[in-house]
């Protein structure tokens with residue numbers, strides 16, 4: 172009996188289409204001959220679409236995307252400074268809107284320094300941690316505004332909104348994930364000494380959830396200190412759980428020390444399964460190198476592997492990761508094209 | 524004619540007193556035989572004082588501190604998790620209160636990788652930049668609160684408050700500083716694609732101020748991307764200007780890549796001169812190693828050098844930096860005591 176998975180593909184802008192093309196080829200390769208069939212629908216959304224039609228995410232399309240089992244997302248964003256995009260905010264109107272409307276409250280970003288991959292750090296040690304970033308509230312809520320805009324008396328506010336409801340579910344998710352990992356450790360990151368209101372709520376909830384997981388070691392770090400540990404001793408981390416903005420910052424840093432942002436994968440997970448989860452490389456659309464076959468598709472491919480895990484196909488996910496790992500081990504400073512990297516990974520999948 | 528400088532010394536907690544002791548010895552050494560006299564008053568403030576008396580920053584003491592020409596600050600904070608400090612927030616009540624009340628709007632944090640100092644990065648390149656962090660608003664404003672605290676319906680908000688007034692003065696300060704540096708470059712850092720309200724205000728003001736400095740090159744980076752550049756190519760930075768929270772995070776990271784937080788100095792500057800400026804190492808009170816002569820006093824000593832600059836004594840500031848530089852060049856992985864490091868730097872000052 173075949174299982175059909177409805178996959179919404181949103182390649183987006185810049186290098187998005189190139190890297191998603193390779194992720195799709197890899198998915199086809201790893202599923203070939205099996206009983207899982209991908210039924211793909213492509214949605215052309217992003218800056219390019221906005222420039223052509225003025226649309227960011229039409230309601231009907233969003234409703235259609237919601238009918239899928241998962242979303243594979245490339246990258247979004249036009250050329251920086253493009254005057255035609257001045258009043259558009261594709262990131263908020265498309266990417267963040269999907270994360271919020273589809274309740275992607277667990278933004279999961281693994282950071283593994285694969286053997287053979289050069290780190291920017293002199294002594295990286297054994298880097299293998301996972302950041303669980305809250306995805307639906309905090310400073311990303313969009314609350315706030317500008318008063319007297321354009322005058323010397325202008326005031327702008329940004330309101331970080333944090334709920335016990337929103338914090339508890341993501342913290343619980345992080346503890347669940349940690350309980351299935353060998354090291355059994357959760358580090359929560361905030362800035363409780365300054366952001367005392369949200370900090371107190373986070374602290375109360377982490378403590379309450381931690382009490383339900385007596386076998387998991389818990390520690391706390393201020394976000395500023397966490398950046399220091401991340402470049403001085405990243406092997407101390409197992410699972411990190413943190414808010415939306417701190418998670419954004421820490422996962423780019425994690426990407427950089429874990430062999431570069433070209434390898435950093437992510438899943439925007441709706442653990443309840445009410446909405447499709449969305450998988451995307453952490454990197455952006457990099458319009459400066461778009462269409463030149465220069466982009467590294469590995470992050471998109473590893474994101475597709477996370478998607479396989481999420482869909483209950485973790486054996487297939489592992490096969491993809493093993494192929495990536497084998498390729499990275501011999502990759503060195505090679506300058507293969509986007510397609511060549513995809514093909515090399517596919518060859519390794521096929522060879523097994 | 525002698526010039527008397529009234530110096531308020533706040534050694535604080537943990538390793539604060541040890542490192543400030545060395546900074547004071549260095550100040551005495553570099554001013555010895557000159558016509559500048561330091562008239563010091565010590566204020567015992569911090570967690571220890573709070574535990575002894577319940578006081579954080581009594582009004583009368585603050586008024587007395589305000590009468591000084593400058594403040595030398597160690598570090599603040601008790602042992603993490605100390606139950607007696609549960610409801611205290613010495614950071615907010617002392618350190619941040621001084622920054623806010625004394626209008627320290629330019630928090631200046633240089634990052635230089637001195638010759639001979641090992642970086643955590645494999646290829647650090649020529650690291651020599653300066654972060655100008657806004658010090659009196661943003662997410663540090665303290666606005667926000669908790670609703671239904673302790674219940675499942677709890678909501679906590681943190682309101683970042685950003686004013687044209689506050690942004691303009693710190694941005695202008697950053698451009699002024701950049702105009703006196705050889706590379707003539709300002710990078711402003713924010714998260715304009717998500718924090719659209721404050722981001723728009725920052726952008727408008729940076730553009731307006733930049734127009735007055737046509738010789739200075741300006742670029743923009745999202746804070747997440749800035750962490751990547753900081754570990755992959757820090758030599759691209761000259762002057763960074765950013766908000767209070769992003770500045771907090773980026774300067775710890777900068778400290779880590781610039782040879783460690785034990786070398787990171789800072790000045791909380793009130794450029795208007797209405798209130799005394801305050802100089803402090805970026806590091807914390809590190810209660811775990813306090814009183815053991817293990818702390819590196821270099822950050823405190825370099826902070827004292829920034830203080831000398833600020834007081835119009837930049838020749839003396841340079842002499843301190845030269846002595847530090849000479850010591851660092853041969854320091855290696857030596858394990859000298861706090862006092863020994865101070866003495867080594869003093870010897871080099873005296874030898875010139």
Ligand SMILES: CC(C)[C@H](C(=O)O)[C@@H](O)C(=O)O
Nearest residue numbers: 262263266419453716717747
């Ligand atoms: C593009 C942007 C809105 C997004 C974010 O801030 O979450 C990105 O940086 C990320 O980390 O996925």
Ligand SMILES: CC(C)[C@H](C(=O)O)[C@@H](O)C(=O)O
Nearest residue numbers: 364365395614615618771805
């Ligand atoms: C102690 C803390 C309040 C402080 C800050 O967040 O500003 C510290 O981290 C710093 O960078 O000086």
